[in-house]
Amino acid sequence: MSDWEAPRVLLAVDLVILTVRGSSLQVLLVERGVEPFEGALALPGGFLRDVEEDIPAAARRELEEEAGLADEPHLEPLGVYGEPGRDPRGRVISVAHLAIAPRLPEPVAGTDAAQAWWKPVDDVLSGRLELAFDHRRIVADGVERARAKLEHSALATAFCGDTFTIAELQQVYEAVWGAQLDPRNFYRKVQAAPGFIVPAGDERRPGNGRPARLFRAGPTDSLNPPMVRSAQ
């Protein structure tokens, strides 16, 4: 064992960036510019820049380079994906991250050299859309993580802008969970968890009817009581 040397691997960072557009949960995909899978759709990501780069830093860097999202969206580690033979360039270990982007005006977050598109996660999960590598699995894990965290954490506010109405927050839950919720019960439910959301003063969002009160994300991340998705 004394002349044995531990093998070295390539370390990549991949991003599952989710947002809600319209009433559907969407994920940001890019077109690969190099082999393998050149031309195929894939998650934004890339190799560690240098051997001293911190993993969260690499994730933030890719978030900005490939998605143009510089303004601190929610970002958390998701998992490690590293089957041998996954990439012909050698043994690659990918550290996937989950990022949540707030509702953007409309335009797709284009970037860099490659192009980027928001695509409905349903199209990815159902297989209607082919992804490079094992990226479909990674998306599935990211979506499942988001669904679970909506129950117990304040993650939903990361999908919204700085201020938002309760109806907008409900749209997030409905898009991520793929379920309809009663607006009246939802209204009281979100306010029952102390510190989840706090009023932002005046009123706005003059939609078709009565303008809705505005809220912003509260101080606590852990929801108690939790938001429960009924057992389908």
Place this chain on the structure above:
Amino acid sequence: MSDWEAPRVLLAVDLVILTVRGSSLQVLLVERGVEPFEGALALPGGFLRDVEEDIPAAARRELEEEAGLADEPHLEPLGVYGEPGRDPRGRVISVAHLAIAPRLPEPVAGTDAAQAWWKPVDDVLSGRLELAFDHRRIVADGVERARAKLEHSALATAFCGDTFTIAELQQVYEAVWGAQLDPRNFYRKVQAAPGFIVPAGDERRPGNGRPARLFRAGPTDSLNPPMVRSAQ
């Protein structure tokens, strides 16, 4: 970018192996035999054996080599820990795994060259016990994962032997959550989740009182309704 080459890192696998002994949640620790942190307590683990080794396979190998646990305990990926400067031997990325060992007769799972001990997680989390590297943080994450999963999954059965009584299952919940539960409500609660546990036929465990019925793990992993730990 054409003459740029992606950096390579060392890949390690670390194990948070939890069990319940007596009424406390315990974690398996080994004494490090080499620098850095020689002589200090640490999680079992090690480098990938060769560049083609699968990560789950490496985790199972360490589980057997360092803990003597060959018989398929529950094993799941926990997270990635790879700050630069964490290890003087170079850039090391550690993929931590969570393993659950069933209640063992009594003897400590000794092994290999190094020695191993079960230690109460409370001693690790409180800092009474010093651990090498960032292993205290990894233990904390593993314990938190276990606590959370006990609510929504059948993970608790992994702490038990092949068959178990409901009182034994309750001891698992109490040790992991660090809380007291009402045996009568617990009894109905665990049976209310379809597929969580199934009867194993006859009776046994003739303790001091009436012998308890035996159960084994049921087919479903997802608990519905969940076991809830009251909001402390």
Place this chain on the structure above:
DNA sequence: CGAATAGTGTCTTTTAGACAATATGTT
């Protein structure tokens, strides 16, 4: 005013938790 959405009140059903009562074994 009428349409449309925001926000409140109330009732019913379900669930969580406390705890009495009964069952079945050991000594």
Place this chain on the structure above:
DNA sequence: AACATATTGTCTAAAAGACACTATTCG
């Protein structure tokens, strides 16, 4: 029998969900 633990039953309080109703804006 006395004791200890297992298992069942029952009551009460809290929460989830359905849904009628009121409020406020726009056209």
